[in-house]
Amino acid sequence: xxxxxxxxxxxxxxxxxxxxxxxxxxxxxxxxxxxxxxxxxxxxxxxxxxxxxxxxxxxxxxxxxxxxxxxxxxxxxxxxxxxxxxxxxxxxxxxxxxxxxxxxxxxxxxxxxxxxxxxxxxxxxxxxxxxxxxxxxxxxxxxxxxxxxxxxxxxxxxxxxxxxxxxxxxxxxxxxxxxxxxxxxxxxxxxxxxxxxxxxxxxxxxxxxxxxxxxxxxxxxxxxxxxxxxxxxxxxxxxxxxxxxxxxxxxxxxxxxxxxxxxxxxxxxxxxxxxxxxxxxxxxxxxxxxxxxxxxxxxxxxxxxxxxxxxxxxxxxxxxxxxxxxxxxxxxxxxxxxxxxxxxxxxxxxxxxxxxxxxxxxxxxxxxxxxxxxxxxxxxxxxxxxxxxxxxxxxxxxxxxxxxxxxxxxxxxxx
Numbered sequence: 001x002x003x004x005x006x007x008x009x010x011x012x013x014x015x016x017x018x019x020x021x022x023x024x025x026x027x028x029x030x031x032x033x034x035x036x037x038x039x040x041x042x043x044x045x046x047x048x049x050x051x052x053x054x055x056x057x058x059x060x061x062x063x064x065x066x067x068x069x070x071x072x073x074x075x076x077x078x079x080x081x082x083x084x085x086x087x088x089x090x091x092x093x094x095x096x097x098x099x100x101x102x103x104x105x106x107x108x109x110x111x112x113x114x115x116x117x118x119x120x121x122x123x124x125x126x127x128x129x130x131x132x133x134x135x136x137x138x139x140x141x142x143x144x145x146x147x148x149x150x151x152x153x154x155x156x157x158x159x160x161x162x163x164x165x166x167x168x169x170x171x172x173x174x175x176x177x178x179x180x181x182x183x184x185x186x187x188x189x190x191x192x193x194x195x196x197x198x199x200x201x202x203x204x205x206x207x208x209x210x211x212x213x214x215x216x217x218x219x220x221x222x223x224x225x226x227x228x229x230x231x232x233x234x235x236x237x238x239x240x241x242x243x244x245x246x247x248x249x250x251x252x253x254x255x256x257x258x259x260x261x262x263x264x265x266x267x268x269x270x271x272x273x274x275x276x277x278x279x280x281x282x283x284x285x286x287x288x289x290x291x292x293x294x295x296x297x298x299x300x301x302x303x304x305x306x307x308x309x310x311x312x313x314x315x316x317x318x319x320x321x322x323x324x325x326x327x328x329x330x331x332x333x334x335x336x337x338x339x340x341x342x343x344x345x346x347x348x349x350x351x352x353x354x355x356x357x358x359x360x361x362x363x364x365x366x367x368x369x370x371x372x373x374x375x376x377x378x379x380x381x382x383x384x385x386x387x388x389x390x391x392x393x394x395x396x397x398x399x400x401x402x403x404x405x406x407x408x409x410x411x412x413x414x415x
Contacts, residue, residue, distance in 0.1 A: 023117055057084035057092065064097070071101040071114040082121070090155065090236050096121045149223075149242030151182065155235070157198055169223060169244050171216040187213035187220070194225070201227040202235045211245070222249040262336040264314055265321035273335035273343060274394040280347050284390040291347055292354045292386040295401035296324070296361065297409065298340035299379035308374070315371050316378060323364040327357065343398070351386070358382050381409040 056064060060083040071077045078100040087093050098117040149166035153159045162177045170177060170185050186194050190212035197208035207228050214221040224243045229235035260272035268276070280291045298320065305313040317340065324334045324342060334344045344361075346354060361382060368375040383405025385397055 023115060055085045057086070060084055067099050068114040068116075071099045075101065077101050086231070090231075092236075094121050095119065149240075149244075151177075151225075151240040151242060152230075152237065153198070153240075154237045155202065157202060157238075160237075166242055169221065169242055170214060171218065185214050185216065187215055189213075197225070198227055198238065198240070201229050201238045205229045205231075205235050220246075222246045265318055265336050267321050267325075267342070268333060268335040270335065270337055273333060273337075273345075276333050277345055277394050277397065280345065281387065281390050281392050283347070284388055289348045290351075290386045290388045291345055291392075291397075292349055292351075292384060293397045293401045294344040294346070294354075294358065294361070295383040295385075295398070295405040296342040296344065296365075297381045297405050298342075298365070299381055299409070301340040301378050304376055304378060308371075308376070312371055312374075312376070316369055316376060319369050319371075320365060320378070323367075324361065327360045327364055343401070354384060354386070358384060381405050383408055 063081060064083055067079050067081055070079070078098070080096065080098045083095055083097055084092050085095050096119045098119075100115055100117075146163065147165060149169045150161070150163040151159050151166055152161040158180065159178050159182055162174050162182070166177065166182075167174055170182060172181070172185065183191060183195060190210075194210050194212050197210040200206070201208045207226060209224070209226050211222065211224045214223050222245045224245045225240050227238045227240045230237045230239055260269060261267065262269045277291070277293070284291065301313065301316065304316055317336075321334070321336065321342070324344060328334055328344050328346065332344060332346045334342060336342050344357075346357065349357070362380060365378060365380045368377050370376075383401045383403065385401035385404055387397060
């Protein structure tokens with residue numbers, strides 16, 4: 001076995017490369033004044049003059065500055081603390097730091113400065129269960145105790161941890177959620193937005209929020225996720241909270257439906273009708289196109305209520321609404337204004353076809369309704385108003401269609 005002859009200087013440099021300890025002199029403002037060798041954190045001596053805050057975990061900075069301040073002001077002061085620092089490769093390391101003050105009479109160069117003897121104890125902490133490992137244990141315990149889903153990813157965006165709540169939300173075991181497995185259950189229409197948010201949180205080091213649907217195989221779930229970068233400056237990954245908001249979305253949907261639909265017939269109400277009509281008018285860009293508004297008022301409905309009662313009258317309204325929906329196209333809208341008044345509007349329909357729709361509506365409403373064995377007849381007066389003006393207002397169109405309906409009713413075109 002051959003041996004390599006090395007100079008003492010080469011041996012010293014080789015030993016320093018494998019050393020877990022180095023010395024730092026820190027100025028009052030927190031900058032590094034000197035170092036005994038290249039840092040065990042992978043930084044070279046050209047980082048002299050950098051602030052220690054660039055390397056340390058922000059949660060540990062106040063404690064370090066407090067101890068360094070004491071060392072600078074109290075002769076003979078010595079102390080030892082453990083702090084976290086970022087390695088040049090982006091990982092967090094646990095350091096044991098002995099802090100002491102060198103008096104001016106002992107050394108004129110270091111006198112008055114705080115000297116830090118730094119030793120990397122990451123591996124030791126892993127064996128003893130202290131430091132980062134203990135923090136990981138606390139994190140895992142907390143994550144499993146939380147009712148919300150927790151996902152954690154590495155710098156590549158690969159999920160490396162998910163808690164039990166996440167597995168329940170996605171209805172998959174942990175081994176199928178790690179990596180990018182969790183992404184495949186996101187609804188295709190939402191997937192790109194979610195992936196963009198999880199990527200952006202690492203790129204921009206800023207929190208991101210997104211709401212998306214999950215296809216569990218049983219039913220569609222809604223989830224709200226908040227992604228937070230791990231690391232103060234250059235993210236080393238992200239952690240996300242995932243809330244199952246299915247019930248909340250369902251409740252919001254029901255409230256929205258109640259606010260925009262007629263409770264008896266299920267048709268859109270005046271609020272939704274106005275919104276859809278304004279959107280239809282805004283889409284008018286060709287003079288050949290038009291939006292046609294049909295105002296429908298039932299004839300003979302008052303006598304139905306007087307003869308058979310309001311319960312039968314409600315059934316008549318429900319049946320009329322069903323017939324109206326069957327006549328118009330799926331892109332058109334039928335709404336109930338209230339009482340026995342309905343409104344329909346059609347987009348980009350030629351005048352001849354509008355007249356055909358009106359005739360079909362008359363015919364459909366005129367068919368006797370069989371309710372509780374009784375043949376009940378009602379008719380309808382229908383007023384039509386068309387516009388090619390993209391700035392036409394809902395109230396103006398409705399008023400003109402209403403007037404056209406009353407003209408037809410007065411002329412008694414339909415009994």
